[in-house]
Amino acid sequence: MQYLPNILFLLLLIAGIGYFTKNIRKVIRNIKIGQEIGEVDQKGKRWSNVLRIALGQSKMVVRPVSGLMHIIVYVGFVIINIEVLEIIIDGLFGTHRIFAVIGPAYDYLIASFEVLALLVLVAVAVFWIRRNIQRLKRFMSPEMKGWPQNDGNIILYFEVVLMLLFLTMNAADHSLQDMGAAHYSEAGMFPVSNHLLPLFSGLTEGTLVMIERIAWWMHIIGILVFLNYLYFSKHLHILLAFPNVYFGKLTPKGQLKNLESVTNEVKLMMDPSADPYAAPPEGAETPAKFGASDVMDLSRTQLLNAYTCTECGRCTSECPANQTGKKLSPRKIMMDTRDRLQEVGKNLDANKGEFKPDGKQLLDDYISREELWACTTCNACVEACPVSIDPLSIIMDMRQFLVMEQSAAPSELNVTMTNIENNAAPWPFNQMDRANWINEN
Amino acid sequence: MSEQINVPTMAQFMAQGKQPEVLFWVGCAGSFDDRAKKITKAFAKLLNNAGVEFAVLGTEEGCTGDPAKRAGNEFLFQMQAMMNIQVLNGYEIKKIVTTCPHCFNTLKNEYPQLGGSYEVMHHTQFLKSLLNEGKLKVEGGKFKGKRITFHDPCYLGRANNEYEAPRELLGKLEVELVEMKRCKSRGLCCGAGGAQMFKEPEPGDKDINIERTEEALETQPKIIAAGCPFCNTMMTDGVKNKEKEDEIEVMDVAEMIANAADL
Numbered sequence: 001m002q003y004l005p006n007i008l009f010l011l012l013l014i015a016g017i018g019y020f021t022k023n024i025r026k027v028i029r030n031i032k033i034g035q036e037i038g039e040v041d042q043k044g045k046r047w048s049n050v051l052r053i054a055l056g057q058s059k060m061v062v063r064p065v066s067g068l069m070h071i072i073v074y075v076g077f078v079i080i081n082i083e084v085l086e087i088i089i090d091g092l093f094g095t096h097r098i099f100a101v102i103g104p105a106y107d108y109l110i111a112s113f114e115v116l117a118l119l120v121l122v123a124v125a126v127f128w129i130r131r132n133i134q135r136l137k138r139f140m141s142p143e144m145k146g147w148p149q150n151d152g153n154i155i156l157y158f159e160v161v162l163m164l165l166f167l168t169m170n171a172a173d174h175s176l177q178d179m180g181a182a183h184y185s186e187a188g189m190f191p192v193s194n195h196l197l198p199l200f201s202g203l204t205e206g207t208l209v210m211i212e213r214i215a216w217w218m219h220i221i222g223i224l225v226f227l228n229y230l231y232f233s234k235h236l237h238i239l240l241a242f243p244n245v246y247f248g249k250l251t252p253k254g255q256l257k258n259l260e261s262v263t264n265e266v267k268l269m270m271d272p273s274a275d276p277y278a279a280p281p282e283g284a285e286t287p288a289k290f291g292a293s294d295v296m297d298l299s300r301t302q303l304l305n306a307y308t309c310t311e312c313g314r315c316t317s318e319c320p321a322n323q324t325g326k327k328l329s330p331r332k333i334m335m336d337t338r339d340r341l342q343e344v345g346k347n348l349d350a351n352k353g354e355f356k357p358d359g360k361q362l363l364d365d366y367i368s369r370e371e372l373w374a375c376t377t378c379n380a381c382v383e384a385c386p387v388s389i390d391p392l393s394i395i396m397d398m399r400q401f402l403v404m405e406q407s408a409a410p411s412e413l414n415v416t417m418t419n420i421e422n423n424a425a426p427w428p429f430n431q432m433d434r435a436n437w438i439n440e441n
Numbered sequence: 442m443s444e445q446i447n448v449p450t451m452a453q454f455m456a457q458g459k460q461p462e463v464l465f466w467v468g469c470a471g472s473f474d475d476r477a478k479k480i481t482k483a484f485a486k487l488l489n490n491a492g493v494e495f496a497v498l499g500t501e502e503g504c505t506g507d508p509a510k511r512a513g514n515e516f517l518f519q520m521q522a523m524m525n526i527q528v529l530n531g532y533e534i535k536k537i538v539t540t541c542p543h544c545f546n547t548l549k550n551e552y553p554q555l556g557g558s559y560e561v562m563h564h565t566q567f568l569k570s571l572l573n574e575g576k577l578k579v580e581g582g583k584f585k586g587k588r589i590t591f592h593d594p595c596y597l598g599r600a601n602n603e604y605e606a607p608r609e610l611l612g613k614l615e616v617e618l619v620e621m622k623r624c625k626s627r628g629l630c631c632g633a634g635g636a637q638m639f640k641e642p643e644p645g646d647k648d649i650n651i652e653r654t655e656e657a658l659e660t661q662p663k664i665i666a667a668g669c670p671f672c673n674t675m676m677t678d679g680v681k682n683k684e685k686e687d688e689i690e691v692m693d694v695a696e697m698i699a700n701a702a703d704l
């Protein structure tokens with residue numbers, strides 16, 4: 001019986017990590033529904049982006065208040081993970097504060113965790129106020145109604161509970177240390193939980209041990225629950241931000257990719273020596289489809305983007321179309337893509353990995369044409385995204401589908417395109433008049 | 442602005458067996474739009490004045506394909522691109538300058554993959570380099586001390602990371618540059634890009650150019666400076682909508698420099 005807690009802990013850990021792994025594998029499988037992206041170039045540049053943008057949070061601070069608060073929560077999260085490591089070792093081997101062996105440095109380590117925990121509580125309070133009292137516009141968009149809004153708050157509550165458990169655990173531990181209780185050797189420095197000590201005065205050793213143990217267990221269980229919550233939440237970004245930034249676009253923002261399949265066709269058309277009736281050369285594939293109408297037409301990077309999106313709405317709040325009351329919201333583009341991808345994933349689960357057509361697609365069932373046509377391709381959303389997501393690329397791929405597969409451009413654009421085709425200008429002017437300006441007054 | 446300008450075509454250069462320093466890509470707006478033609482001419486005058494040997498393609502130039510591509514018609518875009526590349530490569534063009542950020546972006550970023558690699562500059566970048574080489578003198582003149590705000594074209598700024606060249610030129614004009622709340626990398630679009638210029642906007646509560654013009658007007662400028670013929674149209678319309686056209690002008694940076702020099 002002596003090892004019961006250790007065994008219980010091990011089982012808990014296996015269950016928690018196991019379920020999480022299962023879901024992450026699902027994420028990876030779903031991303032692989034997308035089109036392959038080919039060779040990844042400029043690896044050095046990509047790693048430096050990961051350091052700067054993901055690890056260094058360089059784009060977060062464009063908005064100073066939320067940027068600073070986010071950095072606190074983020075640093076808190078990363079550092080407090082060292083504590084989690086200690087908890088895991090203690091839990092498995094029945095030790096207590098195993099890292100205390102490093103000597104006085106441990107005191108400072110614990111002290112810094114405590115200070116961070118307090119700062120995290122403050123930051124979380126600020127975040128909560130921004131979402132629920134100030135009700136910042138970008139958190140109130142139509143796409144945020146329901147689950148996304150609750151999701152945002154649930155995460156904040158999680159943080160509060162975890163931090164409070166951590167501080168309670170420390171305070172109880174500290175009281176026990178002061179009492180000289182067995183097993184609770186002096187370790188750590190508790191600048192924050194110090195202030196909780198009066199709450200525990202007069203409690204018996206037994207009660208304190210219970211409080212300490214409950215807080216300890218709840219803390220680690222809370223962390224495992226949180227880990228597993230990620231998959232169902234916008235909070236996946238804490239993991240995916242890193243690969244997402246790595247695979248982010250490196251070419252100038254204005255550069256859209258050229259479709260190679262089209263290039264081959266155009267070359268053939270323009271080559272006077274080409275035989276128009278010749279059979280296509282061996283191995284030449286005509287693409288099944290131009291552009292994208294569903295998630296399988298998008299690239300893996302775009303699908304990774306969708307899972308990474310943290311629904312912060314920085315993109316939408318900079319989008320000129322959205323700012324002037326149009327339906328388009330780049331955040332919604334990303335959320336829709338993820339929702340549809342999840343739906344397709346469930347379809348795969350239910351049908352032994354084979355996608356069974358469900359009569360739905362990303363276009364129209366999730367993203368409307370009205371949204372797609374409202375985009376000015378200004379790149380404000382791409383610039384604003386703190387984790388290198390490119391909503392514009394999805395919009396462009398879907399427009400491509402509308403025009404090239406369905407000839408479904410707005411009629412004025414059809415006129416424009418006909419003009420370009422006939423007289424090499426978007427307006428009905430004759431190409432032969434192109435130099436007239438030189439001699440006009 | 443009546444003085445005759447000297448704008449030779451590539452065909453003329455070719456006939457003399459010569460190669461110009463740079464090709465001036467005029468663009469569709471610059472060739473056909475009445476307002477934009479003034480920008481084209483102002484820039485040509487500056488080139489003349491700085492003694493730059495340049496040429497235009499004239500009737501051999503065609504739409505770069507930017508609006509087609511951004512409307513989703515990749516096929517039409519590549520047709521345009523290939524035809525232009527054939528002409529440009531035929532003339533062995535090495536360096537291009539253009540007054541349109543959309544042409545700039547497309548030529549610079551989207552043509553190389555299709556076989557058309559050139560050194561491409563936006564006219565504000567080119568003017569800046571002339572300034573640095575001492576070929577162009579920019580002095581305040583009538584703009585000295587005037588309150589001016591600059592509207593960043595998306596396709597020069599965010600798309601290609603150039604925020605300083607136009608501002609440096611404005612600095613030389615000794616204007617009082619007041620930035621809008623949303624400027625540089627966070628500048629608000631005028632509403633014309635992505636082929637929006639050629640269609641009615643989707644339903645909403647405001648047109649984008651009105652939103653942007655209102656922001657520009659908050660800085661109480663005498664002039665709204667621009668670097669793109671489409672932004673120019675959008676902002677001009679916005680100023681008219683606010684009935685401020687008698688007090689506030691929308692001008693291209695090149696026009697201002699030509700104007701300051703009394704060209």
Ligand code: SF4
Pocket residue numbers: 315318319320321322328329330374375376377378379380381382391392395
């Ligand atoms: S590129 Fe399109 S979606 Fe993105 S901010 Fe501009 S208009 Fe909005």
Ligand code: SF4
Pocket residue numbers: 308309310311312313314315316330331334384385386387389391
């Ligand atoms: S795309 Fe980027 S900026 Fe937009 S909501 Fe998602 S994470 Fe935020």
